[in-house]
Ligand SMILES: O=P(O)(O)OC[C@H]1O[C@H](OP(=O)(O)OP(=O)(O)O)[C@H](O)[C@@H]1O
């Protein structure tokens with residue numbers, strides 16, 4: 133019998149399909165390495181671990197919003213490691229060259245630097261308005277429960293740099309859209325976006341197009 137976790141889709145794949153995809157992609161070019169085989173085998177339980185460490189709070193911060201809380205992931209070393217392992221696996225399979233990880237204020241800061249360090253690249257902050265010193269570039273955007281303005285330091289990203297954008301959660305897509313806009317203004321190349329959680333019914337993925345959003349858990 134399949135559990136609800138096993139049935140849950142991963143970026144449009146079921147967990148077992150995802151494992152196959154990793155195996156097929158690896159087998160396509162050359163024989164799967166030991167590392168790739170190990171990653172494929174371990175992904176399923178890592179996803180289950182991540183899923184188990186997400187809580188839901190109804191009517192927070194506003195009535196009608198079901199808030200998905202990632203704090204238990206941070207409190208559990210194995211779950212946090214699983215998140216970074218899964219992101220790293222995705223990046224190594226999907227992207228040849230990454231220059232920078234760009235994280236969103238505030239919860240993107242919890243995962244972004246850890247991933248950047250794993251990949252051996254730098255981390256850039258996109259912050260809410262008024263938090264960054266020096267010359268900045270800004271863009272305003274809508275949230276599931278309000279409005280905000282995002283900024284990046286003008287010299288944070290050079291033209292032509294290949295960046296991956298990371299956050300904890302995709303809801304309406306306003307935040308990731310704003311991040312992509314900021315990167316466009318900086319003439320950086322957005323390789324894609326990554327989140328721990330995607331709230332599918334809000335269709336945020338459409339707002340971020342043509343950029344892709346890779347997610348670990350979907351509701
Ligand atoms: O897809 P969207 O509708 O744009 O929503 C997603 C964003 O909303 C939350 O951040 P929030 O702005 O609440 O800030 P926080 O991380 O500082 O709590 C979340 O961490 C994402 O950044």
Ligand SMILES: Nc1ncnc2[nH]cnc12
Pocket residue numbers: 197198199200201276277301303331
């Ligand atoms: N439902 C939600 N849960 C947690 N963070 C969010 N950011 C936007 N919508 C959210």
